[in-house]
Amino acid sequence: MCDEALRAAEAMRQYIVRHLAEDLTPAQVTNATGYSLRHGGRLFGQATGKSLGEYIRLLRLSAAAQTLAQNGKSPVLEVALDHYYQSHEGFTKAFSSAFGITPTAYRKGGRPIQYFIPYPVSLPDSMFRRKDTAMNPVVTATIVQKPARKLVMLHSKTGTDYWSFCQEQGCDWEGLLLSIPARLDLPAFISLPPGMTPPGCAEGAVAVEVPADYTGGVPDGYVLADLPAGEMLYFQSPPYADEECFPEAIKLVFDAYESYSPDTYGFVFDTQTLPVFNFGAFADKGARIAILVKKK
Secondary structure, eight states: OOHHHHHHHHHHHHHHHHHTTSOOOHHHHHHHTTOOHHHHHHHHHHHHSSOHHHHHHHHHHHHHHHHHHHOTTSOHHHHHHHTTOSOHHHHHHHHHHHHSSOHHHHHTTOOOOOOOOOOOTTHHHHTTOOOOOOOOOOOEEEEEEEOSEEEEEEEOSSOSSHHHHHHHHOSTHHHHHHTOTTOSSOOEEEEOOGGGSOTTOOSEEEEEEEETTOOSOOOTTOEEEEEOOEEEEEEEOOOOSOGGGHHHHHHHHHHHHHHOOGGGGTEEEOTTTSOEEEEEEETTTEEEEEEEEEEO
16 A cells, blocks of 8 residues: 555544544544645545545544443434434434444443454554654553453453454454443553463453443353452653654653562462553553452
8 A cells, every 4th residue: 555545544544533523524633634636535445445524534433432322311313313313313324223222222222343453553663663752751650459250251262462353253252342431441452471371372452441240232242250359550641742652652651661669568469360451542541451460
């Protein structure tokens, strides 16, 4: 694929994400990024496999789904209007077409659906580029007492890191796990201890934490696993300006983990009981990982 298509599509993607709360049209996106509607739309389609209109629609519907999940009392029509749909019927038709379930059924705690995630267009390539950044190197370490809970989890046969997992299972898991209304945190790539790794599976998996009494839907291929109560040590990086800095942000928190001495405070890391959680990195939130600790 030509560099022009990648650069153009990424510029348009960033514009869409920044202005999604507005009454956005494909023409506004291409005009704002210096392209004609015809040429910009063609480049965007080459890079993403989706038209600008479809991309905006899927993001709007996913944002609406999150609103329904977070506030189950919001009238469907109100949510529809807030996300630039003019009628209950039109919104329900679009929502059902995208997710295979009506907004009313999803709001009532229906099965998980596939949120659309606006990943950077050049994401795979950027993973392997070191950037000369001025990131704040300060990483905080916080112990959090976690209650007993469950994981909604998808195992892998060969995945040992994020990318090898996605090569086997795809990257749709994040949007799917984000759609679970009862989730306690963001979805994470996890490194399993031997006792949680089934025969024939690799240590890499993806999961999201849900309450111990969770009775909601579990996507096909996923399993539920119990997690005991315990103290988790969270390493958190600062936010950063450039989205492509996420490899550096993740490296910061893992470097902090590897150099940290919990025994100074009477703890030791316990990676043989629970997974190590990698919650990824986001420009507005920074990177975050979590590791179980226990008293010496």
